[in-house]
Structures are given as C-alpha cells and as structure tokens.
Amino acid sequence: MAIDQSLIQTTPVISAIINADNTGVLTVDGTEEQFTAEDSNGLRAQLMSRVFEVALDRGRPVRVSTMDESGLTGLRVSPDRQVEAEDTEEAQSPRTLETSTPAPAPATPDRKTAKQEPAPQPKESATAASAPVSTPRPQALLALKEATAEPLMEPAIDEAAAQAQQSTPVTRRTLRDAESFLSPHGATQPATQGMRGWLSNLGINIPPSEKELAERVDIERVSKHWAGTRTIMVANRKGGANKTPTVKNLAAIFALHSGGGVLAYDGNPEVGTLGWRTEKGDHRSTVLDVLENSERLLSASAVSGDIAGYVHHQSEDRFDVLRSDDSLVGTHVMTGKDVDIIHSVAAKYYRLLVMDSGNVDRGSDWARMIAHTNQLVVPTTTMEDRAEAALLTLKALHERDEYAAKLAQDAVVIISQWQPGEKAVADRIAEGFRPFVREVLTVPFDPALKSGRIVHSALSSASRRAWLRATAAVAQGL
CATH class of the missing domain: 3.40.50.300 (P-loop containing nucleotide triphosphate hydrolases)
Incomplete structure (x- = not known):
C-alpha cells in the first residue's frame, strides 16, 4: 500500500548526510545526531532505523532528505517501515499537504461593493537544517537549503485549440519519413549507488542520480x-x-x-x-x-x-x-x-x-x-x-x-x-x-x-x- 502523502506535514524537518568515511549526521528539527558504522550499508541502516522511530513517535509519515556521494535523495517514510522515493523537487520543497475537507466557498458579495481580495499566499515552508560535518558537507548543505517555493501551476489547456488541432487533417508523406515505434533507449536500470542503490537492493525501485547517470554514460x-x-x-x-x-x-x-x-x-x-x-x-x-x-x-x-x-x-x-x-x-x-x-x-x-x-x-x-x-x-x-x-x-x-x-x-x-x-x-x-x-x-x-x-x-x-x-x-x- 502506498504511503498517504496527505498525512505528511512540514515538521519534523529531517535531513541526513552520509560521508565517505562511514560517518553521518541526522538532523531532526535542528537537533543533530552523529552516527558511525563499519561500512556504508550499516550506516544507512542505522540512519533509516532512527527515521522510522521519528515517524513512529509522530504517528504519521515523515519526509527526509538524504545527501551522499550519489547526490540528493528524497524519501517518504511511514511508521510501519514503508519507504517511498519522491522526486527532487518534492525532496527540496517539504510542505504541508492539507487533509481536511475543503471549506465551502464564501457567499458571493454584491458586485457593486465587492473588492478584489488578494490571493492567499502559501505558508512559508521550513528548510532543512544544516549540519557541520565533513566532506561532502558544502554540496550537501547547499542542496538541502534550496528554496522551498511551491511548484508553478500548469497553464490551463485551451480546449478550443485542442479540438482544432485534433480536427486538422493529416498530411500525407512518403513512408521513408515514417518514424519507428521502437524506443531507441532501453529501460533505465534502478540506482546502484549510494542511498538510492541501498534502497533498490531493498526492493524499492528508485531511479539513479544525475551523478550515476553521468558515470553510466562514461x-x-x-x-x-x-x-x-x-x-x-x-x-x-x-x-x-x-x-x-x-x-x-x-x-x-x-x-x-x-x-x-x-x-x-x-x-x-x-x-x-x-x-x-x-x-x-x-x-x-x-x-x-x-x-x-x-x-x-x-x-x-x-x-x-x-x-x-x-x-x-x-x-x-x-x-x-x-x-x-x-x-x-x-x-x-x-x-x-x-x-x-x-x-x-x-x-x-x-x-x-x-x-x-x-x-x-x-x-x-x-x-x-x-x-x-x-x-x-x-x-x-x-x-x-x-x-x-x-x-x-x-x-x-x-x-x-x-x-x-x-x-x-x-x-x-x-x-x-x-x-x-x-x-x-x-x-x-x-x-x-x-x-x-x-x-x-x-x-x-x-x-x-x-x-x-x-x-x-x-x-x-x-x-x-x-x-x-x-x-x-x-x-x-x-
């Protein structure tokens, strides 16, 4: 069963930094915890166990942003030890997802006396806390401190233009110009490096980071x-x-x-x-x-x-x-x-x-x-x-x-x-x-x-x- 995203709130703000020397720092609402392990897999297991505890204490799913040699990874973690990956924008922009029933629309005021009210502004989101740790600290903290603005709304679709496009007659061309239906690219293999690779080994299908993709090209x-x-x-x-x-x-x-x-x-x-x-x-x-x-x-x-x-x-x-x-x-x-x-x-x-x-x-x-x-x-x-x-x-x-x-x-x-x-x-x-x-x-x-x-x-x-x-x-x- 998928994690209910509507239960995730802006707090706690959780970030994890995993260093190449098998040390790490977990920050929960500004409070740091230091971790050390014999290998990277052990370190990741310790950090995730602590995140599960935080989710269990809150009684709801939480969001955590992790940074290691493979890059930034956003995760959703539930109290029952489920883990899901989320895209980079979500990982960098934790925000409250409203769970209540939408409020009824206000009564329509008199058009003669009504004043245009400004659109309500979204609540300012919390940013991930920084952690004074060893390399790759600067890159990690920069990624974790990205602005947390809401994603832009997609422009409304012009239905009339869409219908006109559908009604446009197809221009006949020679078959030599026909494009193949076969994809020139194979399916992207799941991540194999860093936190992403560790999660893939646990059966959580998560795509590779930009760094891993660049390495695959080389x-x-x-x-x-x-x-x-x-x-x-x-x-x-x-x-x-x-x-x-x-x-x-x-x-x-x-x-x-x-x-x-x-x-x-x-x-x-x-x-x-x-x-x-x-x-x-x-x-x-x-x-x-x-x-x-x-x-x-x-x-x-x-x-x-x-x-x-x-x-x-x-x-x-x-x-x-x-x-x-x-x-x-x-x-x-x-x-x-x-x-x-x-x-x-x-x-x-x-x-x-x-x-x-x-x-x-x-x-x-x-x-x-x-x-x-x-x-x-x-x-x-x-x-x-x-x-x-x-x-x-x-x-x-x-x-x-x-x-x-x-x-x-x-x-x-x-x-x-x-x-x-x-x-x-x-x-x-x-x-x-x-x-x-x-x-x-x-x-x-x-x-x-x-x-x-x-x-x-x-x-x-x-x-x-x-x-x-x-x-x-x-x-x-x-």
Whole structure:
C-alpha cells in the first residue's frame, strides 16, 4: 500500500548526510545526531532505523532528505517501515499537504461593493537544517537549503485549440519519413549507488542520480568496440610526467569495460618502467622476443594463444603488457621498422593498443609511433617543468607535419596532482592547456600511484571515477 502523502506535514524537518568515511549526521528539527558504522550499508541502516522511530513517535509519515556521494535523495517514510522515493523537487520543497475537507466557498458579495481580495499566499515552508560535518558537507548543505517555493501551476489547456488541432487533417508523406515505434533507449536500470542503490537492493525501485547517470554514460563510451585496431599514444618528452600510470589506468579501464583485447606497449627505446610497475608473467619475454619471432606470429597459421608467451597478463586488470628490453648489457636500438612490426603484431591480436612513448622524440621509432596513432594523450603532473614539457611536446608535434599537428590539436591532456591538496594548481595548469587541445582533465593525488605495482582497483573511489572520466574523453577520439 502506498504511503498517504496527505498525512505528511512540514515538521519534523529531517535531513541526513552520509560521508565517505562511514560517518553521518541526522538532523531532526535542528537537533543533530552523529552516527558511525563499519561500512556504508550499516550506516544507512542505522540512519533509516532512527527515521522510522521519528515517524513512529509522530504517528504519521515523515519526509527526509538524504545527501551522499550519489547526490540528493528524497524519501517518504511511514511508521510501519514503508519507504517511498519522491522526486527532487518534492525532496527540496517539504510542505504541508492539507487533509481536511475543503471549506465551502464564501457567499458571493454584491458586485457593486465587492473588492478584489488578494490571493492567499502559501505558508512559508521550513528548510532543512544544516549540519557541520565533513566532506561532502558544502554540496550537501547547499542542496538541502534550496528554496522551498511551491511548484508553478500548469497553464490551463485551451480546449478550443485542442479540438482544432485534433480536427486538422493529416498530411500525407512518403513512408521513408515514417518514424519507428521502437524506443531507441532501453529501460533505465534502478540506482546502484549510494542511498538510492541501498534502497533498490531493498526492493524499492528508485531511479539513479544525475551523478550515476553521468558515470553510466562514461562507461558506455569506454565499452565501445571499433572496427579494426585503435592506437593511443601517451607522450611527454620528460620523465616523471606520469606516463606509466596513465598508460596503466587507461588500459585497465578499457579492458575492464570492453571485455579485454587491450595491449599496453612500453615503447621506450631504453629500459622503460611499465614492466616494473605491472604484473610479471611466468616468462621473461620482451619486445625483442616479439621482433625475433614476428614472422611466425604474423603467419596465417598463428592462433590467438600464441601471443601469450610474449606478453605479461594483468590478472586483476585484464589487459596484457609488452615490456621494453630490460637487459643490462642490451645493444639493440629500436627503429621505425621495428615499431611497424610491433604494431602489425599488436593489430593482429588486440583491438586496442596503448603505447608509452618514452622520453626520446627525435628517432624514427617515435615518428612511426605518431604515424600509427589514432588518439594522442599528453600526461603531466602539477610540477611546472612537467607541464612545460607537455606543452613543448604539443608544440613540436604541431610543427612536425599536418598529421602530427592534427593529433596535437585533438589531444587529451591529463593532469595528475603530484601531491595532496594541489587541485588549485591542477586547475590553473588545465586552463593554460584548454584553448589548444580537444579536452583537458584533472585527476586527484592517489598514493597507490606513487610507487610499486599499480592495480587500478586499489585506487580510491574518487581516483577511479576521475580516471574513468578521462578515459571516456580519450574514447571519444577513437
């Protein structure tokens, strides 16, 4: 049975803020209660139990506005532990719903003496109380303090115009112009994140928040399959510009959402770090082994499993790594022809190739990487010399030839915070790049990227979301 909305009044005013550290604050008519739990589900259960108690004390349903990482959610809660979702306008505009029988209309006054009385104004509604809690407090309080004006009345329907429209004869057109009756969009899946997702798991069908919908769009973009192999080049002329973590995260996200078929290639002409920061297989093969056996790998009799003896599979992130030559006494110098062979092998076995270019941009190998690239990604950190090197990389490509200039113009720049609390620096650098490339994105500092083996799932949720957004921007250029 649905909750009777006519029983809901303007009081009590209830708001709940759920923080990422599994702490929360419930505010009932200005009185705050602090909550802590071992996980987010436990915290939400505690908060809802307390709201049920408030509804039971009042003996009627109440309205509660909740704010968490998924956004603002409005709920109606009854004393018998029923919960219903309501739209955002209702959640932000709690108001009294009259329950009494409408009063009889007053007697019609004498038209000669009657004065037009002003329309009665709605009672001022209470606003949700603010709560001094930790992040995401500013956004939460802003959403909970929205104005509580009544919704505008819909304009009256002009019946004569409606009838005239119905009587208008249908203009005949060719069947080629007929629109399909089939909806181009599938049904929207219920929410899976935050308070909305928790309620969906309880069987309460509630739509996803705007944040979750935006994330679903990004996932759809990185999940796309293209005809033929696509190649991404990650380039910056200076070391320490976050090229290796960028290659790793891009490859991981594409592989996780598109079903594999992704190769990360360390194209550093010297000893690259991609092999150091990724999982090692049960062999020691490098790019030199692929070159030595390229004829067999490219033969018509070769099968998909043959490449497994030359690449190192990332069991958690589901993509493969082709390492650079790591011999301490190696003498092989990569050439443009070598790059062409490597790319041919990669195109035979993989749908997507993410290349780490290394730091030397004057050899024929670097030039051939550019020739094979579909989307250029230029990473940098908040360190000024790395940002300057990124800018010089773009300038050099712009002066190189027409194709390289187009890559630079359509590049995606990804700026990583080198230290915590450098968002303002990252934003300032981003504004410097924005007029010259297709897109600029920033990602937060994450200690999981500073050293050691990189596993994408070990990143913070904020970092994973930022890298997904960046990867979606890259995907749009493929």
